[in-house]
Amino acid sequence: MLVKLVDKILCDDGDLYSDCFARKTSGKEDVGDSERTKTKESEAKIDLLPEYHDNCSSQGVENKYLNCWIRSIDFNEKFTHKGINVDLCTHATLIHFFRLGNDSSLQMQENVEKRFENFQPLVKMFQTKNKPVILAVGLDEDGLPPGKFSAIASKEGSRSLFVNSVMQVIEKYNLDGLLLNWQYPVFWEDNILGKSSAYDGINYVHLMRIFSEKLKSKKRILQGYSTANLAFSMFFDFKKLNSLVDHWFLPFFHFEGPTSTTTAISSPYNRAESMVSKHMGIISPDKLLLGIPTFYKPVVVDPKAKGIRLGTPLKNLPTNQRLSTFRSLCEEAAKGGMTVVHNENNVVNSYAFVKNDWVSYDSSIVAINKVRMVLDNNLAGVFVPFITVDDYDGKACNCGNFHILRSIKNALMGSVCVVKTCP
Template sequence: TIVSSSASGLTFLVILTSTSRLMCYYNSKAADRPAMGKFRVSDIDPDKCTHLIFGFSDIIENELVPTTVNDVQQYFGFNALKQRNPLLKTLLAVGGEKFGTEKEVFIQSVIRLLRAFNFDGLDVDWRYPAEEDKQRFTELCKLETAFVDEGTSSNQERLILAASVSAERSTIDAGYEVEEIAMHLDFINVLTFDFHGPWESVTAHHSPLFQGSQDTGDAIYSNTASALEYWRDQGAPEEKLNMGLGAFGRAFSLSSNSSAVGAPASGPGEEGCYTGEEGFWASYETCLYLDGVQNHFISDQKVPYATTENQWVGFDDTTSINTKINYLKANKFGGAFVWSLDLDDFRGEFCNQGSAHSLPNCIISAAAAT
């Protein structure tokens, strides 16, 4: 079976086997974006991904709840996509920082909400753990035991439990009991992007595949391959690990005539005209900024960047996605996930390559070619 997705005129593609998957986030806030940047549940193609993740829900007084009243209606539409693709699985994402001590109250609220709206599971976003939360997260992952019991007692397929986790080695060491949580989680989404960004004083690609020649100190670990291999080496089975693919670029404002990797930067680049965040360009916004601009390739890190006037942006294209998917398959990692569908050139209108060159489709083409 083949699954697909696309970005910046590219396509994110993964061949689905018994141990591979493509999980795609939907950011519900994208429904409020202006004009052609608006992305609703109705814009999701249910055949592109094996799993869809709705971001985000909230925790109030130890109970899982919709973030807004409007989300409730979106839940219905989101899960109705399974009528068009019966193989599709849907998860509801929640941030973990508000998880309290009333574990049983939380567990029951999770099961109640997921079953009420026909979700297939929960994704716990725990990307910034504090050291004192290390054991607390392990306890949270034991939700899986309650999911097994509930599925058995209700004679339903048990709920899925996934987690989205940091790719930074120092955070992994301080914040996760890797082997213990991996026993309880079905999937582990490793956030292999935002290793660098305009919060730093020099340019660097936010999602390199490999170590760069200029990397020193702990920066030698700030890349996709190092992060996935470290999670594996700490005890997470490779078939549970998903590589993160970002459908966006990180942009810097240059502060000198230099425009190479490591050039001085004065802060974030311009804000995306639809996403409205400085230094963050959806893949379709990247196409707009870089129309007619020559791309450069960082040979040791296997990713592209481009400059236009005083703007420097690192992003992924078809070539870099191909290379990342080949690496993923060669190392037998379980699959990939995309953040997020709404950042892709979902209508195929910005990058002038049509919807077939969407981020999911790019992934699919890459997997099919190997």
């Protein structure tokens, strides 16, 4: 079975992780099936495991990718490229630094209003340490909403203009490859059952084939991004794409959408198992990277509900965006009044709520267990969207800088060390 606890991670008293985990809840002993703890007003964090140690022993698993997604919109005057720890990553994927112009030339332009001044220093930082830098193109922020992407891909002339424009950027900045992040060919606009083009899946293959020929001739990388199980056979012709791509990203998370009616875990293991098994039947395992996010989608629990736990009814109300990233979640916990729950019903999961604002998130416990799926199936590695909203300086959670990213790296390296969960 793919889902299992990381029982090789030791507690400070020498017990196995699976034995001692339930006892490390703020001084509480056996708390049973549900480990529910409320933050004190004066204490922002809850230590479910012993102190985190960065100096961990390793079993030598050093060939796994840890692709760090870096988003331009997360930089500000206080947090710039200088705050990125290059040593924690094997690759960098840079997102929203360029956008498609509005004219018919389909030229990619510097996204200057989104902190573009960090772009070239980031490229230099990673390439100085021989770590590939990938350009991501394909979302609304890049001037490529699904409808526009569909129109570009539908004609040979516009495809050629678009490909040449992207290649110009890659060559100008000496980048190492491309993530063509067209996440929803076939179905697009806000509703998955809305407007569609029956030819998008075919045109996506055409586009990827052109990019593959141009990139591989220069020994560069081409990456693709998958979608939910529902669209597995609709969106992508994986048999054709397998020969074109070097890496394929599987989002190891699923956020509650407009049709959700109750609180739920954002990345249940049964979904991940299904995604992995389906993709492994077509795409080579050594090309697959699983996603572990540091951003989330908060929801609002129905005020009339009695108690809050998994399966509690939701209410369609404005959500608390302060719960939408790992760093901001820690900052909210520091204010007090937050309830954090780990492993409800003996299933590896984490969620938090403040009053009626609720979010499922990936704690270090969840992230480490997800890495087991990568190792057990000998997949290529993990990608993390977005490391720029991890606790980059360690000040929000007080668990060390890049807490989630470090936890993933240690697990990928086969480390036998202890971690602390935050918040």
